[in-house]
Amino acid sequence: MKQDIRDLFKDDEASGKQLPENHRQEFYDQLKASRPRRTSKLNTNYLFKVAVMVVLFMGLALIVFTTTDKVIEVIVESPIETQIDALEQQYLANIDEEWQNFISVANDEKLVNRYRDKLDDLDNDYQEVSKQFKADNNNILVIETLVDNLKTRLQLLKDIQEHINLLNQKRTL
Amino acid sequence: MSKTHSILINRCKKGDEKAMMQIYDMYCDAMYQISCRYLNEEDAKDAMQESFIKAFNKLNSFTEDFTFGSWLKRIVINHCIDELKKKRLEFVESEITNLSIEDNENDWNFDAAITKQQVFDAIGKLPSKHQIVVKLYLIEGYDHEEISNIIDIPIKTSRTHLRRGRIQLQELLKTHYNEARY
Amino acid sequence: MKRLTFKIYVLMLITSGSIFAQKKPVYSQSFSIDKNTTAIFNLENTTVSIEESTDGKVHFDYSLEFDGYSKKEIEEQLGEVQVKATKFENHITLVSNSVSKISDVTYAYDAPNGLVLDFDGFQTWNDSIVRKSRDSIIKEIRYNAFGKINAPFKYFGDRFKTMKENGKLKDIKRSDIKILRSKFHIKIPPYLKLKINGKDAQITMRDDSMNELSVVLKRGYFYAKQLINEYNSFKIENANLRAEGIVGGIYNFNNISKGLIGSLQNVKITSEFSKIQIGELKENVSIADFNSEYFFYNWGIDFKRFDLFSEYSKIHLFYPQDNDYSMKVMGNNTKIMYGKDLEINMQPTSKGVKYNMIEMKQKGEGHFSGAINFDIIHGIIYNYNDTFKPSKN
Secondary structure, eight states, X not given: OEEEGGGGGSSOOOOOOOOOTTHHHHHHHHHHHHOOSOOOOOOHHHHHHHHHHHHHHHXXXXXXXXXXXXXXXXXXXXXXXXXXXXXXXXXXXXXHHHHHHHHHXXXXXXXXXXXXXXXXXXXXXXXXXXXXXXXXXXXXXXXXXXXXXHHHHHHHHHHHHHHHHHHHOOOOO | OOHHXXXXXXXXXXXXXXXXXXXXXXXXXXXXXXXXXXXXXXXXXXXXXXHHHHHHHTGGGOOTTSOHHHHHHHHHHHHHHHHHHHTTOOOOOSOOOOOOTTSOTTOOEEETTOOHHHHHHHHHHSOHHHHHXXXXXXXXXXXXXXXXXXXXXOHHHHHHHHHHHHHHHHHHHHHHHHHXXX | OHHHHHHHHHHHOOOOOOTTOEEEEEEEEEEEOOTTOEEEEEEESOEEEEEEOSSSEEEEEEEEEEESOOHHHHHHHHHHEEEEEEEETTEEEEEEEESSOOOSEEEEEOOTTOEEEOOOOOOOOOOOOOOOOHHHHHHHHHHHHTTOOSSHHHHHHHHEEEEOTTSOEEOOOXXXXXXXXXXXXXXXXXXXXXXXXXXXXXXXXXXXXXXXXXXXXXXXXXXXEEEEOTTOEEEEESSEEEEEEEESSEEEEESOSSEEEEEEESEEEEEESOEEEEEEEOSSEEEEEESOEEEEOOBOXXXXXXXXXXXXXXXXXXXXXXXXXXXXXXXXXXXXXXXTTEEEEEOOOTTOOOEEEEEEOOOSSSOEEEEEEEEEESOEEEEOOTTOOOOOO
């Protein structure tokens, strides 16, 4: 008698392979490590314009705080920290999105790990400079360093994706 | 897809980690079985977990044209094949000989006494080029177009590998069956 | 994008030669030294310029120039700066720190009604890439290092306006701008062994230096003329580096945003995530790189040998002009582009093993200047010589 062996495989029965005990925790850790904080689409030009406005507000705040003998209409609507926070959130969202794009096209573990390390390193830098900022929030230089850090991270991710795409294009001589 | 499942997926899209862990719990065993067909157990576990991460990142491209399970399965298989490629498996035949297409392509009729496990074992003995295509066709149920997308080979090559694999299976199982009788 | 940071920085560099500027000394100290003296400068949030001392002494001279500041503001600013230098057992230690970050020039503007950006030209231009001579790189370094922008006030005034009571824009008056200039000058004799630990530090070496230097810098910048010493060791991270010439030493570059080096000789470089333009590659340079973008513009007449080991790098390669040379490219998964249309694709091999991609033997005519060796994985090489025809092995 004959059987069509394709029928044997029609239903996906478990073949008895057991996952190791800590697999769930292991997965959870991996999941955590890869999660984005937020995602949103953003126009980078807009970000830079926001950065400039922040700088200008900062400039104004400096004046407001240092010239005590003038009557000044405070035009600053929110303190500088809040504006920097907002800028930071927007940039970080963009960076996270680019990170997700990057890890989905990158096949090289080593590359991904090195990028992860570098971005962590830049994040640590950022935290250090943020502390400076708290102590010295009228300083355009510190703000510039913060914005530069965010821009660099974003640009690094964009550049490597472009690089990978270029390498993957299959046109040959 | 059931309503609760839809809600779960939507929550995953929004980044809800609890929902993601629930999806993991639902599908991890099945996906692990699938990975084990292509990789050894340790690699299969890693591949399965990495596939979930990839899937969660690509959720925006998941529409309800497929079931979530089959969409996830495709991701897992693609990932496993990538891992195999890293181990330098070669899929492309350097010479495609003109096989006469006289034999019946759909002749998957084997002796009824042959068990699923025996088929599995026989598949494991095939050369890797053919083994992958046979697995994707026979076990996963993909057609040649899908297979050609997954392994990135021409459809014609996929047919050739499958045909050769099938013929070799017939040889292996015939011998086995014959041996079993004695 | 570059324009924006440049713009913010320009606010820092406005110069106005007001005769009413008040110069306040911050710190002054000198030490006699001998050939065995060593020194460490720990610089944080500080800008310094280092020059050669001809009288056998190390001099520290720090003053701040205030232009348009009130007495109280000046006192406050001075109070925030901490500088101290000590000498003990033939070793000098300088510590310089500041609560608020001090740059070359800092500006402040009295804007009762706010400053407004009134400029739409945030152009990001893409310079077409052409061969730059070593001299033009040096020129570029000097132009930027000493920050002289032609007509800075006009540049600023074109872009910023202030608001009147009624909300309308009006031009900014030059006399309303407050300026703070930092002048921290250090003079060191050429035989001083110097270690610099910099963090958010802006360091400029205004004279060629033969000192044995060990520099670790995180954030900020390091500008130099010639750095000549085979024992030099530099580690520059998340900062910028510009040097007119580097001879000898080991250099480690991590995330240098726009590195400009006039020429390199007898140097070992390890780099990552950086963008570096090199005017001229001279004798015996080797670079081990990960994911940087390099521009190799010119080659010395006797560069002898150049080695590049890289992964995921972008290389802009201009070939030696006038002299004979040989070139060998080995690697894996690398694209070599010739102009826009022609491309050689060195596919990844199934085993990931490196293989000989290109080999150009020397022509045998004219003077042989050296051998270029690339060992390059996942890289992209841009060739800028239309007459080049590869002969693959």
